[in-house]
Amino acid sequence: MPYNVYSRNCPARLVLDRLADKWALLVIGSLREGTLRFNQLRREVDGVSQKVLSQTLKKLERDGIVARTALPTVPVTVEYALTTLGTTLAETIEHLSSWAESNMEEIQAAQARYDRRETATVAG
Amino acid sequence: MPYNVYSRNCPARLVLDRLADKWALLVIGSLREGTLRFNQLRREVDGVSQKVLSQTLKKLERDGIVARTALPTVPVTVEYALTTLGTTLAETIEHLSSWAESNMEEIQAAQARYDRRETATVAG
């Protein structure tokens, strides 16, 4: 193989880098249920600022993952939806999401164990 | 349902937030092939600083995804490996990774299209 995914200049790594974006993941997940407008998305993805949401959507649009449609209403209405490509990605992300849901208890238990060891070390 | 994954205080979202970490993803991917030592990992994950690698490993250890073993050699040898939990996560990430590989060409094409439109708009 010419290069592996972990190499800085591997194209797949570039894609992966972008996917490893908390907000992008959350936006894609939100759009799985259907088309949303800018402020709907903003409310759905709790904690995202307007600036970052705007940036994120622009990137995703550029990547062909999200489609942006501006309706000529007054005031303007802008709709965001997943493209076909985006839908396949959303399914993949869904796996990650459900993994997180299934294993979060185990993770929290591990964290508690780790933290107890930490303080125990300090104490004794 | 009590809350959705996109809510700031949803436990699953907390897990997801952490997973949306480029370096964590890359580290987990690297460990899929087997145990690695600190500097091996550092070489494998191209571009990671030692500070960040250290932080990342500590988080992953806390989450019970990675196991850290210090061998009493001189100088000390520290090995990192995936736990059982980590292995299941690695499989999930693999899906994401292979999605990226399969679709990166389409993404790059979309980007080129987008950029052409951009400059076209500017030009005329």
Add this chain to the structure above:
DNA sequence: CGGGATCCTTGGTGATACTG
């Protein structure tokens, strides 16, 4: 309503030096 421009703060990042 959607989103650009601006300012300002935080924290990620790299380089360097040091310890066990």
Add this chain to the structure above:
DNA sequence: CAGTATCACCAAGGATCCCG
């Protein structure tokens, strides 16, 4: 080898204001 500590730096992110 496997880190920790420190510093200088820059870019990402939040808050705010404003416009079409």
